[in-house]
Amino acid sequence: MYCPLEPHQHTIVQPASCCGVGLHTGRTVHLTMKPAPVDNGIRFFRSDLGGHTPVRAVLDKVIDTRLATTIGDQGVVVSTIEHLLAALRSSDIDNVDIELDSAEVPIMDGSAEPFMKLLKQAGRNRQEGVRRVLRITKPVSFTDRDCTLTVTPHDGFKVTGKISFDNCLIQTQTYSIEFTTERFCKEIARARTFGYVEQVEELWANGLALGGTLENVIAIHWDRRSILNEDGLRYQDEFIRHKVLDLVGDLTLLGCPLLGHVFSFKAGHTQHLGFMEAIVAARDCWELVELDADGSPAVRDGVADGNQSSAKALVAMPHLRPSQAIPVAC
Template structure:
């Protein structure tokens, strides 16, 4: 049986919020089977719990955030990406500010935290959301699709008309039947442009942004002294974000995600399109290992070996 997983112990970390610029203390806690990923604003009295829910997603301008009963928690996508990539089904995330820490702008610090405490296999079957038929959301020349696939594969294309980005791969596919999240995706950092910074700050965003937590570009080049971590780091970060955004549905997906020029808003919209078409999806478990699809078997073998 493919079982659910949580953390073996509590782990704490402190960082800065990318958009608010505030110090944030984050505590990750184990959770019982079928809890899901639940964020908790422990600085509020009483504390407010914000379970993952595509219909609770707000403020997708530069991140994905959740809102409930007036409480918000922003920039959840990198942590959600790491939890998805390492197969964590159940976890409480306590924070004392309205944003998850940005750390270095990638999911690698979250992967390190999770791997440092390890994982506990729980006595409950892992519940996958399987896409049964293709769904699509289109907005001008941007689109995102979810297609049936017995595993988890993501294809993404970006178009920025910028020399430093155009000199890298801008169209990639990542298939976790053969690739490893921690090695192949997690280290890709968020990126932004110097010329946009003044506008973002005026919108109350990017208050904590720096060369330490983002790839920063001027009109021609990357300004970070250490350059890029991957040859395709820009588009790979879009894959990283999409993994986190999609995990807000509350279950690991069995699907092929295909996107062109998409971002947090479109990722959220495709989940809503999917969930509102009851014929397009189903919740499945694999209690008999003999019926496990080969692509999913490969994905889970790699995940368990390296998580």
């Protein structure tokens, strides 16, 4: 079975930094990405809190999904991580340490493009460790009211997103993409976060979205027919493209690349979390495999085999240990 992934893990060549404001705190944030060793994964460090406690970007560290994805460990919290994670996933970066001096990743222009540019500046370094991949073998579905997410077996990583809004501007939009770094850069990375003007005003009144401006948020007009941003939309269907961006970022919390076709309907961060928990719980619907030198999955190392390699893989990614708490049909 073909797998369009490089078999080796990658980190960045050199540190790269940026500065921006937190969308919700409004505070200036300095962020630096640094190279990390094999099997390190993605870790965040808060330099303003001493920088001693890492927060791993994995599923079991998620503590909040309201408005953004937030992770935390031992009192150290980092929020609004999804755009940066999407850039890392789409750049095929497995191992990196991220240092920031505030509780929130800077929003930049509301998209993943500034982080893609930062990663290009940092360079990409091939490492000796092989990649582990979560390969879907049977469909897994998650439903929350009128929101649905499903993943089915697929040789690559494909995402199809669909949204439906009761207004003239957005209406129903669908977008599907077979992921490569090039396609993400061209079709998804520049899509910005969005919201209704009155929602932003309500958030301001409650001490949230303090860093939100027309420079980093698409503000939908009260009439639901236009936006307030003078430069207009970057894509005609920028809304669904940003939803796909968010989903890709959140799926990075599985801790390794996903092989499968994900379909999402009207889902947000909370549903993404439930979906990932459903995948992990659906023990008979996936294999955790290592890639051979040619990039193809080595089934003999799949979790389903229960062999020694499988045990080592689960030690490296303990958040993928299946839980029996979440029923799922597969």
